[in-house]
Amino acid sequence: MNFRKHCLTIFILGLVSASALTAPPPRAAALAEGLPGAGGTLWVTNRSLNNVTAFDAATGEVIATVAVGLTPIGVTAPHGTGKVYVSDEGSNQVSVISRESLCVVATIPTGPRPHHLGQSPNGRYVYVAEFGANKVGVIDTGTDTLVAEYPTGAPAARTHAVWVTRDGQTLYVTNSVTNEIAALDALTGEPLWSLPVGNNPSEILVTPDGRTGYVSVRNENMVKVIDLETRAITGAAFVGTMPDTLQLTNDQKTLVVALRGTPAQVAYMDTDSLTVTWVKGTGTTAGHHWLSSDSRYTFVAVEGPGSSGSVNVIDNRDLGVAGVFPYPGGGRPHGVFYEPARSVSRGDNTNR
Numbered sequence: 268m269n270f271r272k273h274c275l276t277i278f279i280l281g282l283v284s285a286s287a288l289t290a291p292p293p294r295a296a297a298l299a300e301g302l303p304g305a306g307g308t309l310w311v312t313n314r315s316l317n318n319v320t321a322f323d324a325a326t327g328e329v330i331a332t333v334a335v336g337l338t339p340i341g342v343t344a345p346h347g348t349g350k351v352y353v354s355d356e357g358s359n360q361v362s363v364i365s366r367e368s369l370c371v372v373a374t375i376p377t378g379p380r381p382h383h384l385g386q387s388p389n390g391r392y393v394y395v396a397e398f399g400a401n402k403v404g405v406i407d408t409g410t411d412t413l414v415a416e417y418p419t420g421a422p423a424a425r426t427h428a429v430w431v432t433r434d435g436q437t438l439y440v441t442n443s444v445t446n447e448i449a450a451l452d453a454l455t456g457e458p459l460w461s462l463p464v465g466n467n468p469s470e471i472l473v474t475p476d477g478r479t480g481y482v483s484v485r486n487e488n489m490v491k492v493i494d495l496e497t498r499a500i501t502g503a504a505f506v507g508t509m510p511d512t513l514q515l516t517n518d519q520k521t522l523v524v525a526l527r528g529t530p531a532q533v534a535y536m537d538t539d540s541l542t543v544t545w546v547k548g549t550g551t552t553a554g555h556h557w558l559s560s561d562s563r564y565t566f567v568a569v570e571g572p573g574s575s576g577s578v579n580v581i582d583n584r585d586l587g588v589a590g591v592f593p594y595p596g597g598g599r600p601h602g603v604f605y606e607p608a609r610s611v612s613r614g615d616n617t618n619r
Contacts, residue, residue: 327592417456
């Protein structure tokens with residue numbers, strides 16, 4: 268499609284007013300020195316300000332704020348593409364940001380309410396859960412076009428999230444209205460099987476060996492453990508109010524769960540015992556979250572109090588809040604993606 272690239276302003280550190288902070292960031296000295304091992308870029312969507320901010324993950328410095336479509340939710344930066352993809356739920360599109368120019372360089376029409384995103388291991392495809400329908404959209408990152416839509420179940424399914432296995436062969440999705448997870452062939456979209464998992468499943472995470480799935484079941488305040496070989500629920504744990512996004516530490520011993528209740532909280536579930544520890548953030552409601560490459564830090568978007576949205580950084584060694592990154596303009600930060608260290612351009616433009 269034709270898309271004219273246009274940019275206006277970059278929001279850089281120093282323009283963030285002190286009034287955006289509700290309290291001094293915890294462990295402020297750690298931020299001034301840089302969080303050890305946290306080098307990289309943190310991409311965060313803001314669903315009320317309709318933009319995306321890139322933060323230096325070690326310091327919280329704002330690199331850029333880029334305007335996108337309405338109600339941006341998910342965000343991902345596929346390996347080797349030099350681009351960032353944002354699901355604009357309110358515009359029924361995915362915005363594509365060039366990492367070099369930090370401008371939107373394409374918009375891709377999708378089905379209704381594009382929501383959580385996944386990516387193939389080689390970066391060739393981005394998969395979009397279409398929350399207003401029963402489909403996963405497939406975007407070719409070489410051409411930035413929607414090349415397929417895979418049905419995931421009954422017409423009323425409302426597909427909330429998608430997970431891509433490490434070998435790139437299988438997609439797992441959560442269908443929130445039909446209360447199931449479903450498996451699809453990632454290359455053809457062929458339905459493989461489905462399994463009821465409880466009231467309003469939000470997200471699924473699959474272990475690297477492909478044998479175990481963890482599903483956040485929002486209306487039951489539970490995480491269910493799924494044996495993907497026998498297709499059976501083998502365990503369950505109460506994790507707190509409205510569990511949403513899931514992250515697994517590198518040693519696979521801890522599942523980190525962002526909760527959508529109030530106040531903002533993150534649950535840490537021991538994957539052997541299914542016991543849970545909770546960490547309270549500095550806001551009213553948690554959004555999505557991501558782990559640093561070494562699993563030392565959890566970056567979680569939080570809303571409030573008031574209009575002062577931020578990103579909380581939790582040190583997973585002691586479960587203390589290691590820092591707070593104020594979001595430019597406050598708003599409602601939501602989607603989060605951590606990208607390991609590499610160069611990011613700075614400039615004087617932002618997409619309008």
